[in-house]
Amino acid sequence: MPGRLEGKVAIITGGASGFGAATSKRFAQEGCKVLICDLNESGAQDVASKLDAECKKSSEGGAARGFKMNVCERDDWAAAVKACVDNWGRVDVCVNNAGTSYKNKVGLELCLLPFIIPGILSLLRIYAYHVFMLPFEGFPLKSMT
Numbered sequence: 001m002p003g004r005l006e007g008k009v010a011i012i013t014g015g016a017s018g019f020g021a022a023t024s025k026r027f028a029q030e031g032c033k034v035l036i037c038d039l040n041e042s043g044a045q046d047v048a049s050k051l052d053a054e055c056k057k058s059s060e061g062g063a064a065r066g067f068k069m070n071v072c073e074r075d076d077w078a079a080a081v082k083a084c085v086d087n088w089g090r091v092d093v094c095v096n097n098a099g100t101s102y103k104n105k106v107g108l109e110l111c112l113l114p115f116i117i118p119g120i121l122s123l124l125r126i127y128a129y130h131v132f133m134l135p136f137e138g139f140p141l142k143s144m145t
């Protein structure tokens with residue numbers, strides 16, 4: 001049975017760990033070609049090479065590649081889109097998941113800074129994504145920011 005994402009191409013940011021790595025795995029298992037983007041280049045390459053090897057053993061048509069990217073940089077968005085188009089001819093989906101959070105702490109030990117930094121990063125990643133991707137001709141039909 002063909003995968004539900006066979007023939008689709010996705011950019012997944014923050015794909016070196018956590019939700020992004022899990023999402024990349026699920027997408028690849030469903031036949032999607034996934035560009036796994038992360039500041040952590042070696043982490044992204046590790047996740048991608050494992051997934052790509054699994055994809056080659058299955059017949060769903062999935063594939064994965066790792067890519068170094070800072071989601072706050074417009075030029076990195078341009079480079080990620082170019083990598084998808086060069087490798088697979090298109091971009092259909094973007095899961096803009098990269099981000100950071102404060103470490104778990106007892107409530108009374110929290111200060112303001114760990115709230116502010118993830119918030120600013122979220123704004124920058126959404127800004128850079130929209131400024132670059134909205135005018136892009138092949139703007140992903142499905143985007144989760």
Ligand SMILES: NC(=O)c1ccc[n+]([C@@H]2O[C@H](COP(=O)([O-])OP(=O)(O)OC[C@H]3O[C@@H](n4cnc5c(N)ncnc54)[C@H](O)[C@@H]3O)[C@@H](O)[C@H]2O)c1
Nearest residue numbers: 014016017018019038039040069070071097098099100101
């Ligand atoms: N885990 C939770 O409970 C939780 C709750 C609410 C929201 N979130 C959000 O969900 C997302 C994923 O969370 P997670 O728990 O999987 O985190 P995680 O730390 O496991 O993974 C985040 C990934 O994003 C990458 N990253 C960070 N900044 C980046 C940047 N500027 N450019 C590119 N890559 C960058 C990191 O290198 C890391 O690999 C984050 O945006 C987080 O804020 C998580």
